[in-house]
Amino acid sequence: MSNRARIDAVQKAASRSIRTFSRPQDAQGRPLRVSSLFGSRTFNSERMRDRVPPEVFAKWVETVEHGRKLDRPVADAIAHAVKEWALEQGVSHFCHWFHPMTGSTAEKHDSFLWFDKDGRPIEKFTGSMLLQSEPDASSFPSGGMRSTFEARGYTAWDPTSPMFIMESPTGRTLCIPSAFLGYHGQALDEKAPLLRSMEALSRSATRLLTALGESTHRVTVTVGPEQEYFLVDRAYAGLRPDLVIAGRSLLGARPPKGQMLEDHYFGSIPVRVQAFMEEVELELHLLGVSAKTRHNEVAPCQFELAPIYAEANLAADHNQLVMQTMRKVAMRHDFMLLLHEKPFAFVNGSGKHINWSLQDSRGENLLDPGKNPQENLRFLTFLAATLLGVYRHAAVLRASIASHGNDFRLGANEAPPAIMSVFLGDFLSRICDGIASGDVSTLDAGQAMIELGINRLPAIAKDNTDRNRTSPFAFTGNKFEFRAVGSSASISFPTTCLNAAVADGIDQIHAWVSEAGGGTAAVMAAVRRALQESTPVRFDGNGYGAEWVIEAERRGLPHARNTPAALAALATDAASDLFKRHGVFSHEELHSRFEVRVEQYNKKVEIEADVLKDIVDVSVLPITIAELAEARAHADVGPAAARRFHELGLRVEAVDAARQALDVALRGVGEGSEAERAAAFCAHVVPALLALREACDATEAMVNDNRWPLPRYREMLFLS
Numbered sequence: 001m002s003n004r005a006r007i008d009a010v011q012k013a014a015s016r017s018i019r020t021f022s023r024p025q026d027a028q029g030r031p032l033r034v035s036s037l038f039g040s041r042t043f044n045s046e047r048m049r050d051r052v053p054p055e056v057f058a059k060w061v062e063t064v065e066h067g068r069k070l071d072r073p074v075a076d077a078i079a080h081a082v083k084e085w086a087l088e089q090g091v092s093h094f095c096h097w098f099h100p101m102t103g104s105t106a107e108k109h110d111s112f113l114w115f116d117k118d119g120r121p122i123e124k125f126t127g128s129m130l131l132q133s134e135p136d137a138s139s140f141p142s143g144g145m146r147s148t149f150e151a152r153g154y155t156a157w158d159p160t161s162p163m164f165i166m167e168s169p170t171g172r173t174l175c176i177p178s179a180f181l182g183y184h185g186q187a188l189d190e191k192a193p194l195l196r197s198m199e200a201l202s203r204s205a206t207r208l209l210t211a212l213g214e215s216t217h218r219v220t221v222t223v224g225p226e227q228e229y230f231l232v233d234r235a236y237a238g239l240r241p242d243l244v245i246a247g248r249s250l251l252g253a254r255p256p257k258g259q260m261l262e263d264h265y266f267g268s269i270p271v272r273v274q275a276f277m278e279e280v281e282l283e284l285h286l287l288g289v290s291a292k293t294r295h296n297e298v299a300p301c302q303f304e305l306a307p308i309y310a311e312a313n314l315a316a317d318h319n320q321l322v323m324q325t326m327r328k329v330a331m332r333h334d335f336m337l338l339l340h341e342k343p344f345a346f347v348n349g350s351g352k353h354i355n356w357s358l359q360d361s362r363g364e365n366l367l368d369p370g371k372n373p374q375e376n377l378r379f380l381t382f383l384a385a386t387l388l389g390v391y392r393h394a395a396v397l398r399a400s401i402a403s404h405g406n407d408f409r410l411g412a413n414e415a416p417p418a419i420m421s422v423f424l425g426d427f428l429s430r431i432c433d434g435i436a437s438g439d440v441s442t443l444d445a446g447q448a449m450i451e452l453g454i455n456r457l458p459a460i461a462k463d464n465t466d467r468n469r470t471s472p473f474a475f476t477g478n479k480f481e482f483r484a485v486g487s488s489a490s491i492s493f494p495t496t497c498l499n500a501a502v503a504d505g506i507d508q509i510h511a512w513v514s515e516a517g518g519g520t521a522a523v524m525a526a527v528r529r530a531l532q533e534s535t536p537v538r539f540d541g542n543g544y545g546a547e548w549v550i551e552a553e554r555r556g557l558p559h560a561r562n563t564p565a566a567l568a569a570l571a572t573d574a575a576s577d578l579f580k581r582h583g584v585f586s587h588e589e590l591h592s593r594f595e596v597r598v599e600q601y602n603k604k605v606e607i608e609a610d611v612l613k614d615i616v617d618v619s620v621l622p623i624t625i626a627e628l629a630e631a632r633a634h635a636d637v638g639p640a641a642a643r644r645f646h647e648l649g650l651r652v653e654a655v656d657a658a659r660q661a662l663d664v665a666l667r668g669v670g671e672g673s674e675a676e677r678a679a680a681f682c683a684h685v686v687p688a689l690l691a692l693r694e695a696c697d698a699t700e701a702m703v704n705d706n707r708w709p710l711p712r713y714r715e716m717l718f719l720s
Contacts, residue, residue, distance in 0.1 A: 003706050004592065009235035010715055018275050019333045023282065039288035041089070041165040043082050050401040051081035056664075064160050065218065065361075065510065067199065075127025082163055083112065084182050086174045089165055094125065096133040096155035098118045098142040101488050101596045105320050106180075109173055118230035130176065131157050142601075143185050143592025151616070153188055154181050161317050164287050174495060177317050187589050190492035194313050197221075197499035200582035204506040209326075211513050212378055214361040214524060221499055222479075224309035225319045225491045226293075228350035230302050230338035231273060231439070232609070236711040237336035242611050246604075247340040247488070248405070248611045251620070251691070251696040255714040258300070258347045260423060269501060273303065275584070276333040280305070283325045284716050287317045299347035300717040309355060316492045319352075323488075339488040342408035344713065349409035350487035356498060357479035364460070368478040380435070380510060381523060384530035387422055387432075389505030390473060391534035393497070394420035394576060395558040395569035397473075398484075400497035402566035402597065404604040406486035407686075416472035418566070419552045419559045423471035429540055435524075436531040459697050469545030493593070500584050505530065520664040547671040563601050564678040570594040571675075598674045605681040608689060609666055619709055620696050624652050644702075651699040658692040 022030045024040075044103035056077040059482040062068040070078075081205050086094070095107040114124035133155045140153075161177035167502035179191035187193050198221050205219035237243045242250040259265075269277070290308040297304050305326070307318060311335060323339060330337040342349035359365040366382045369375070397420050401410075410418045424432065485494050509526045515670070516522035536555035541548060552559055560566035569575055571594050579585035585593070628648045635645040669680040700708060 005237075005239055006711055006715075008237055009233070009711055012219075012235040013233035013715075016272060016334055018272055019279075019664040020275070020334075021279050021282070031454060034142055034285055037282075038285050038290075038503045041167070041286045043085060044164075044165040044288060047085060048078070048081070052077050053086060054367050060159060070127075070131070070159065072127050073644075075131050077127075079125050079127045081131040082130070083123065086165065086172075087112070087123060087711035089172060091165055091172045091174050093171070094129075094174040094176060096157070096178040098155050098178045098180040099316070099320065099490060099492060100180060100188065101143070101190065101593070102140065103190075103600075105324065106140070107173075107175065108325060109521075133178070133349070140180075141593035142182070142186075142188055143590060145182060145592045152677075153183065155179065156181060158191060158313065158360075160195075161314050162288060165319075166287075170263050182187050186586070186592075190490050190496075191313060191316065193584050193589070194316060194492045194496045195504070196498075196584045197496040197582070198312055200584055201358070201499045201503040201506070204503040204510070204582075205360075208506050208510045208513075209360065209378070209380065211510055211518060212381060213374075214360075214378065216362065216363045219366070220359045220361075221495070221496060222309045222357050222359050222365075223312045223315035223491065224307055224355040225485075226304060226306040226314060226350065226353040226355070226480075227319065227322055227326075228297055228302065228304045228487050230340075230343050230350065231330060231335040232301060232338060232343075232716050233278065234331070234336050236716045239709070239711050242608075243336065243338065243343070243613060246459070246608045247338060248343040248408075248607055249345070249701070249713075249716075250483040251615065251693045252710075252713045253343065253345045253697045253700040254411055255712070255717060256287040257296055257460065257714075257718070261649070262298070264296050264300050264302070266290065267296045269294070269296060269303075270277075272333065273310070275307070276329060276335060277303070279332070280326055282527060283329060284318075284322065287321055289321055291322070297348070297350075299344070299349075300627060302348065302350065309357070312495050316490065316495065318493050337654070339406035341403070341486040341488060344717065346713070347717070351409065351483060352485045352487050352491065354482040354485050354491055354495060354498075355476070355479050356482055356495070356678055359496050367475075367480070377520065377523060380431075380527050382506070383475075384432075384527045384534070385505040385509050386502050387505070387534040388508060389501035389503070390420065390422055390498075392504065392539035393575075394537065395560070395566075395572075396575050396578065397482075397494075397501060398558060398560050399566045399569040399575075401482075401486060401489065402482045402560070402563040403486050403489060404563055404601050405488055407562050416470055417543045417548065418484075418561055419543070419549070419557055420484075420537065421543065421552070421557065422480075422537050423474040424538060424542050428475060429538060432531050432538065435528050436535060438528065453714045471539070472543070500579055500582050503582050504578055512589070521547065542630060562674065562682050564598070564682045567594055567597050567601070568675075568677075569714060585612065595674060598678045601678050602674060602681055605664075605685055605689075607686055609662060612689060612692060613659065613662065615654060615710075616692065616696065620699060621652070621655055623707055623709065624648065624699050624703060626656065627707060630650055648702060651695070651702055654695040655692070655699055656689070657675040658695040661690040664688075 021314050024037050026032055046061060059070065059074045060078065063070050093109040093111050095109045097105060097107050112123040112125055114122050116122050138398060150438045155178040158179055160175045163174060163176050166173050166175050179192040179195065181192060182188050201221055202219045206216055209216050232243065240249065242248065277294045284291040291305055292308050293306040295304055305322060309315065312320060327337045339350065360366060364633050366378060369379045398418060406431055406688065410416065474481045474483060482494060482498060485491060510531055512526035512529055515526055536557060539548070549559065570590060576587045581591050631645040631648050632643065636639045665684040668684055669677050
């Protein structure tokens with residue numbers, strides 16, 4: 001690594017041409033509308049209806065809407081239809097595409113090639129091949145549920161998520177969205193628990209709606225995850241081992257300019273970046289992913305993509321496709337995509353805001369204030385149930401978004417604090433306070449709404465609800481925004497935990513209503529009781545303020561300041577009881593999530609330590625020592641030269657001391673349990689990494705520019 005390579009990278013990044021690409025066209029050579037090409041690579045419900053017999057389609061609809069099992073003749077008919085469609089599209093292979101506990105996706109490709117009884121080659125795809133596959137279960141994280149010699153695992157088709165075609169430069173593959181289960185039925189993935197949590201919440205919400213006098217056969221969890229990310233030119237990334245291996249810069253001096261002028265947010269999108277965005281959107285639209293919004297984010301080189309909401313398990317699949325597609329397309333445009341929560345110090349990190357709501361089988365949003373007392377009673381009931389669930393299970397929700405990367409972001413000036421609280425805004429807070437105080441407890445639902453001034457609450461309450469970016473869980477009109485999720489995370493586990501927590505709140509309100517004999521008076525009493533209990537979790541103020549930490553402690557809210565402390569909540573009886581009660585996780589399955597996440601934390605810290613040690617040993621120290629030797633040769637030129645020689649000597653000593661301290665911290669981690677090691681990594685290694693970084697950053701500011709080999713912040717953030 002040399003300065004010449006860095007200068008070449010700067011010149012290459014500055015002279016990049018804008019990549020162009022071909023858009024699908026109609027017969028007259030005009031670009032197709034998005035509505036015409038959207039989902040063309042998916043075997044969606046329209047294609048299913050067109051290609052299978054009506055009775056098969058009806059059975060599939062029953063499976064999707066009511067969870068009925070598909071019998072073998074139906075599966076065979078669907079398999080034949082999707083095979084013929086895929087072959088028409090030039091597909092040669094298929095795979096069960098699933099979400100193991102790595103946080104990303106996995107796939108094993110099988111060819112359609114088969115041989116008939118006479119040995120002639122044919123294409124074959126049966127119902128059994130569609131419904132199930134058998135990848136090696138021992139090679140994925142299991143948290144102790146599977147041993148190395150226990151290799152058998154199964155992927156099972158999720159018929160609620162459309163099959164799709166992934167395209168490579170030389171071929172196409174049919175992807176079958178699937179759950180991943182162990183030989184004894186344990187969930188080894190992120191999707192199976194998510195589907196269970198959706199079913200649990202649907203059961204609870206449907207039962208409560210019946211108590212409210214409404215009829216629905218299903219309640220759907222809808223999710224819209226906003227995705228933040230950074231783009232860095234590949235020429236720079238290739239010279240930064242920390243970006244390549246750890247996903248974030250482990251050192252780098254503060255640039256003269258960061259985000260202080262606030263000129264990047266919603267600014268004009270750089271032409272080269274917009275070309276990237278447009279190709280990403282095309283790829284996603286072909287896959288049926290609704291890429292809706294694009295814009296510059298706050299930090300330089302930071303951007304955001306947001307979809308239209310979808311059913312939670314489909315949204316989880318789509319978000320994985322968003323991340324996968326952005327990585328692939330970024331390479332074509334000579335960018336490196338950074339999804340780490342804090343890839344650069346001194347500027348904002350990246351999150352993934354999950355917009356979460358509930359919808360009944362008639363398509364009505366249960367968190368949408370209505371036009372009459374009955375609709376508003378329903379709204380207040382589900383609002384209160386959500387608040388109660390979040391309050392009672394705040395520690396679990398905090399654990400659901402815990403990661404080493406998110407530790408650098410939570411509580412910083414761009415992200416909510418590590419204290420779970422709910423923002424409602426002045427208008428809704430006043431309503432909740434009025435109900436909780438008992439001022440309207442003697443009135444029926446209609447009179448209570450009039451008394452509170454919400455008998456004509458608008459169907460869209462956006463003008464009555466401000467936004468609070470310091471809140472981890474904010475009501476934003478007709479949905480909640482779970483803002484604390486990290487940008488690199490799968491949305492499945494946080495959504496699973498949120499679903500279970502809210503289902504628990506709903507069940508509690510239903511129990512209170514049932515105990516009181518039912519009726520609107522009983523509902524209002526249960527809502528009041530839920531709002532009274534959950535009052536501590538409601539906070540509309542500045543979540544960044546130091547006074548909120550003190551106030552939250554006074555209220556009894558949990559405050560896990562780092563990942564090891566947060567993950568401990570998953571190992572409690574309270575968490576185990578919650579998930580077992582709703583059939584989401586067995587005790588064994590939940591413990592596996594705890595073990596996997598703790599181990600991931602440890603490995604990521606250890607990787608960062610190894611990468612930074614390597615950079616210091618092969619670059620920072622040798623170059624600084626060479627700079628010191630040169631300064632020594634000129635130390636007698638004058639006072640400035642003498643000071644430079646002296647200061648460089650101090651810098652070498654500081655870097656060397658911090659480097660040795662990191663080794664000491666690593667040796668102190670020991671050989672205990674993963675949880676014990678995580679506590680040691682957090683307490684000793686992470687601070688040692690920060691201290692070594694600070695020493696390196698101070699050194700970078702002194703080393704001659706024609707010698708420093710690593711692309712600097714000012715280049716990566718402003719010369720892409």
